[in-house]
Amino acid sequence: MIAYLARRLLYALPILVGVNVLTFFLFFVVNSPDDMARLHLGVKRVTPDAIEKWKVERGYDRPLFWNAPRPGLAALTDTIFFQKSVRLFTFDFGRSDEGREISRDIAERMGPSLAIAVPALLVGLLVNVTLAMTLAFFRGTYLDAWGVVFAVVLMSVSSLFYIIGGQYLVGKLLRLVPISGYEGGLDAVKFIVLPVLVSLAAGVGSGTRWYRTLFLEELGRDYVRTARAKGLAERAVLFKHVLRNALIPILTGVVVVLPLLFLGSLITEAFFGIPGLGSYTIDAIHQQDFAVVRAMVFLGSVLYILGLLLTDISYTLVDPRVRLE
């Protein structure tokens, strides 16, 4: 097991290198730092001096890969690639183009992101599994058929409409909770309720449908027939046998996204004014802050790889048939 994990972690390295090279290519080779400076400074203030100053302030004045005049190793390390990309591996994100410490921003903004993402995930899971169980229990009836149709209808609506509709209905017409914003501590609850409800509504269609297929798949297995043959009630079959087995794919599906919860939801956070990592990314995109976007791309892939690893581990925990070799 330990050997397996060590191997998986080693295997993650080249992938992160790949991500790094790709983002480096996107950010520095496709467009030179001069281009970025010009875009940032605006048309009016573009002078060679201003561009040079902008680059020096942000450390973009080095060569891309190879700094020939520098002696020894410095020729390799005093370059944009090393300073901006390789250093990400030590989670040293450096400063944003605005001059703020990215690592500190990330640490600060993780809390609000999790405060939205975790309840949203849990509530969504609970509701989706319950609804899917209900549909599976009544499979073949009108309830099931219409339930599936309704699920398809729900998933055909863009998530933007759920957000806008939710804000308008609950926040503006009913005035139950603030439309957007965030506060720390216990006050956070009133800001969290609406985003969680909205993400529940946005995900309930596809979630219920997906879990229903999982349940129906399990219902077709041999052990279900055995359970019925020994005279178990349908309810007992569903809750004691099918639910437990179907939970394996459900849980592992959840584990994959667990690390990504840190990143929060871009759209939800931006709409509800939550100062989390999602809105951090959005703001960076709006302000064309390349350093932040680069850091988030790297962080995102680290978390994704972590999620894959956790999935493998969780398989061995919930399913004794799986052994990691």
Place this chain on the structure above:
Amino acid sequence: MISPVVLWTDALVFTLVGVAVVFGLYARRREHLREPWRRVARSPKGVSAGTVLAAFVAIGLLDSLHFHPRLEGAEAGGSAEHYSTEVASVFDLLVWPLRERVEKTYSAPFATHAYAKETIDLGGGRQAREYPRLVHGGAHLSDAGTRGADIALRSLAGLGAGIALWLALVGLFVAVPAARRGERFGRLWRALWAGHWQWPWRTFLVTAGVLLTLVTLGVTLAGTYHVLGTDKVGQDVLYQALKSVRTGLVIGTVSTLVMLPFAIALGISAGYFRGLVDDVVQYLYTTLSSIPGVLLIAAAVLMLQVYVANHPDDFESLAESADLRLLFLSIILGVTSWTGLARLLRAETLKLSQVEFVLAAQALGVAGGRILVRHILPNVMHIVLITVVLDFSGLVLAEAVLSYVSIGVDPTTISWGNMINSARLELAREPVVWWSLAAAFFFMFSLVLSANLFADVVRDAFDPRLRGSERPA
């Protein structure tokens, strides 16, 4: 004469149509490919959703035939014709009044008066603040009070025309087979409505009837009113909603067209050749899929913005740079979505490469590439088709979200995402400007819902295991 323009996305859209036609001709001869499609055509759900989709596709295709409209004033000169730098499409010609009849600013659906009060000079130095009449909306009415009656009258005319056309269509559908088979018209007619025909023509005709009536209603009403109101700069919202169809379709289809060659080539060669090829391909798609999609798109679109901002000379017109951005967005969406398909194809090819007919071909000394094309590829095509159809609605929805985050299509491109984006601020106005949002919602919802329903039917028809394999969004 017109001066045609072929934008990049136009070319790709028509390439896609070409591919679809070739595939259709190929499938026509092969029973194992015809059978699943027959199953699709036999399902009322599939037929109904397919009809709506076809209507959307028709709009999208007409909107993909672009040209520079000729400038009116140039004729007098007699010399060379002058063309506008603007780009219009054949679809624009059909709805030209919608495009041209622009108000000053917002107006509600069917309104005769503007949304905001203006200071009007009454003459004699007197001024008043009131809602001015619209320039085009309901301009034919001398008395705005008769608006209700006029709308009712026009709706009735539209409804009547729609039903009359529809009855003619249905009559044709019954009369032709009746004449050919020498059966009585009435008997066939009754059989049609009782659902005794072999194919679900009934469903098709009902859906087509609803669409037809909507069109005739649009023709009678939209000519004199802004049926869905106007937006901030006074443009007709119905026009925008219709123009957005093409953007949605391009995103949904061109993305898949772009990714298919990579996904297929890499997926099946990884599964077939294994070893080093497999390692490299797996490395490629794990790396790409490990970057959260939105972030990769954001990074790429940001870079495109920088490029466009720094190279203004490369583009002849705004339409061209907007089109390039649309194309680029499709490509990036394709890049982020090919990994799933490649993974599926690799797994399926791994299984297939152990099947007897492949082993036999290998034993007979058939070259690897030939085995891939002749034996493996046809047997994984159903996976490709199912993925393409399932991905479509997700891509259309993604466009809206990305445009909201301003990493979607160009702000000058008319799209549902941009409509929703601007609608955000409109909801905060008093009175609420709801019509842009409602229009985008309605059109997007009908496209995505019909695509989802159609995808379900196609998947059930093509999946040999006949069970669901959808992924949660």
